[in-house]
Amino acid sequence: MNFMNSSLVFFGAGKSKICAGCTVALETLATLLAEPGDVFLIPAPYYSSFVDDINERAGVLALGVPCDETLSRDAFEQAYERVTGEGKRVRAVLFSSPNNPIGTVYKEEAIRSLLDFAMEHDLDVISDEIYAQTVFDPEAHFVSTMRLVPDAYRHRVHVTSSFAKDFVLSGFRTGMCFSFNPDIIQGFASITYYSSVSSHTQSLLTALLKEPELGEIMELSRKRLGKAYRIFSRGLAEMGIPMMKAQAGIFVMADLSEYMEKQEFSAEQVLWDKIYNELMLNISPGGLFGCERPGWFRACYAFDEDTVEEACRRLQMLKK
Amino acid sequence: MNFMNSSLVFFGAGKSKICAGCTVALETLATLLAEPGDVFLIPAPYYSSFVDDINERAGVLALGVPCDETLSRDAFEQAYERVTGEGKRVRAVLFSSPNNPIGTVYKEEAIRSLLDFAMEHDLDVISDEIYAQTVFDPEAHFVSTMRLVPDAYRHRVHVTSSFAKDFVLSGFRTGMCFSFNPDIIQGFASITYYSSVSSHTQSLLTALLKEPELGEIMELSRKRLGKAYRIFSRGLAEMGIPMMKAQAGIFVMADLSEYMEKQEFSAEQVLWDKIYNELMLNISPGGLFGCERPGWFRACYAFDEDTVEEACRRLQMLKK
Structure with a gap:
């Protein structure tokens, strides 16, 4: 390797x-x-x-x-x-x-x-x-x-x-x-x-x-990941959603607590349900990952640009 | 299927x-x-x-x-x-x-x-x-x-x-x-x-x-297995080695007890050692399979004809 x-x-x-x-x-x-x-x-x-x-x-x-x-x-x-x-x-x-x-x-x-x-x-x-x-x-x-x-x-x-x-x-x-x-x-x-x-x-x-080209392929993969991350984090920033800075992997943690009715872990589930069923986006509530404070969600951005942009558009609908 | x-x-x-x-x-x-x-x-x-x-x-x-x-x-x-x-x-x-x-x-x-x-x-x-x-x-x-x-x-x-x-x-x-x-x-x-x-x-x-040809391929495989079995069982019969009749699988149980010094399971190991190290054939002693009587060995015959014939030739050397 x-x-x-x-x-x-x-x-x-x-x-x-x-x-x-x-x-x-x-x-x-x-x-x-x-x-x-x-x-x-x-x-x-x-x-x-x-x-x-x-x-x-x-x-x-x-x-x-x-x-x-x-x-x-x-x-x-x-x-x-x-x-x-x-x-x-x-x-x-x-x-x-x-x-x-x-x-x-x-x-x-x-x-x-x-x-x-x-x-x-x-x-x-x-x-x-x-x-x-x-x-x-x-x-x-x-x-x-x-x-x-x-x-x-x-x-x-x-x-x-x-x-x-x-x-x-x-x-x-x-x-x-x-x-x-x-x-x-x-x-x-x-x-x-x-x-x-x-x-x-x-x-x-x-x-x-x-495979001799593997190094280049991995480099391309990282570039695409970085681009998808930048699109998604820009989308979150435009909505004023706080997030943790990511440097690797395929996920970002975003603080959606302002869209919850109560600052409790049970409210994460309510918001998850809304995002899943109404926006048709599958992101994971932070309670699963041992987050200390309710309201964090893990979102995967490892998709093509159009899909990431569409996800940002749908998240904007939370603002209504 | x-x-x-x-x-x-x-x-x-x-x-x-x-x-x-x-x-x-x-x-x-x-x-x-x-x-x-x-x-x-x-x-x-x-x-x-x-x-x-x-x-x-x-x-x-x-x-x-x-x-x-x-x-x-x-x-x-x-x-x-x-x-x-x-x-x-x-x-x-x-x-x-x-x-x-x-x-x-x-x-x-x-x-x-x-x-x-x-x-x-x-x-x-x-x-x-x-x-x-x-x-x-x-x-x-x-x-x-x-x-x-x-x-x-x-x-x-x-x-x-x-x-x-x-x-x-x-x-x-x-x-x-x-x-x-x-x-x-x-x-x-x-x-x-x-x-x-x-x-x-x-x-x-x-x-x-x-795969449409799978049935034929499996049939060919069974024919070859049958042929290898016949060659091997003929070889054992020529030596006067008793065996259980096989109809399927890839193994035959052969009674090599006449080549053991004692009719004990410990003697199976001695014979195994001789067959493995001197004849360079790897067959398995029956004690491993819960055989009641010592002297049975399991031999795999699922090889090409030349290999099976060579195995028979080597087993003949036990007679010396």
Whole structure:
């Protein structure tokens, strides 16, 4: 994966495993690292399915840690105190880098702060880098968590990814785990017998990664993402809708609270219903992602220009 | 699947689910039907991996029921008494039809006998029909278990299959479960989220099933299998090696006990080692398949004629 060299460390043989999607990679890590009832801390807002991915089979509990893009330690320390005070064990920190839903590309200092916290408390770190190739903001600089961890702690950090987002191949169900921990790699080899990827699909994806034009294609993809983001954020700005600045991914968080009758999470559902059924736009209420304050919604802008412009026109109808 | 009509009942929408291989289908059925510690009865000799498929994650225990190809009830009743006498619960009967490793195509009476037993004791039946398209003996008539079960009991019978054997696509990791039980189908839909099949592979397999020449190709495949079987069984006969008559599948059970120093299962391993390392043939000792008597070995003859003849030549070297 030459085009990834700028961001990822080199993973040789025996340091990665594939399985039927990133969901499985996260579920497998939860199974291998924790006992049912253990807790993973996750910076909030977080990808809502993280909660199910680690809980449904592995029984691990997700706890959102409200924090900004600096991932400062105070919030994590407080969450850690709370969990251990309840007699539960914190086993790992799980975060998406770049972040879904807020689209942040974490700065090195932010990731180092999280790593310091994890090392201090003897926690593993799962860095889900499924959006690593979608960074469209020229000012953002993505660095894999694996590059920032001190060598002595490298076996405690596990990176997951997939072809679903970077390559827009979500149906291909091909996820990966990269780890320098041989026990984790061996555990994957055993468990993912139940979620193997077809050799037919592996063959196509191998050819894709060897394609000389891939770098240019990915660059084009990022340019288009950036353009769609600019159209959509301009549309929101024209309506006076506050939003979080995104630098990567396919989503933006927009504050639609002024269109809610009450500043309560139940009102998010009412507004969602109106937007879905009247405007026929499908955006997701922030309560799903562990937002602290009601009124945030996650919108996907990864469409062609006409579709994004049409979405902006429809959102204008909220003003009536 | 027109070419399958002669043997399988018609499965409409909502009566089948796919997952990443027949292993997963069996593991999922074990998870859905049983609690850890429950027992599935399996006619022996059986496919050795059945034991792991139902046990590793679902915790279900496999008990081999020594019986011949008539699947007569006595042996099953005895096994049932034994298990319940130990305070355990028998939850299902699992069998491969056609049978692996012995290559038998069960007669209707045999399957009906097994169904009677299951209905009498309120057990589910899992009929693994992964070799349904490999029947090369013109005298054999394969019938899906689903066709023989009375309508009132049809929701208790579940058929599994895969593209791995019939279509020689083991790397494609695409298994299926057919069931008239809506709870089973819904359970599959939930659990197999963790073992999805790539849409890329699904697309190719759909095209394969629609291919007008498929029937002829399968017929050719069966002819070649039959020819390889005849060459191999002639080779064994010339050596005076007893074997079970096969009618389907890709394996034959051969009695190599006369080449063992002792009539013990430990001696199978010694002979296996000799055959593997000196003759460089990989055949499997019967102990793995729950054979009652030591000395049986499972050999795969699904190769081109030259390879099968070479295997016969090498086996002759045992006579020295």
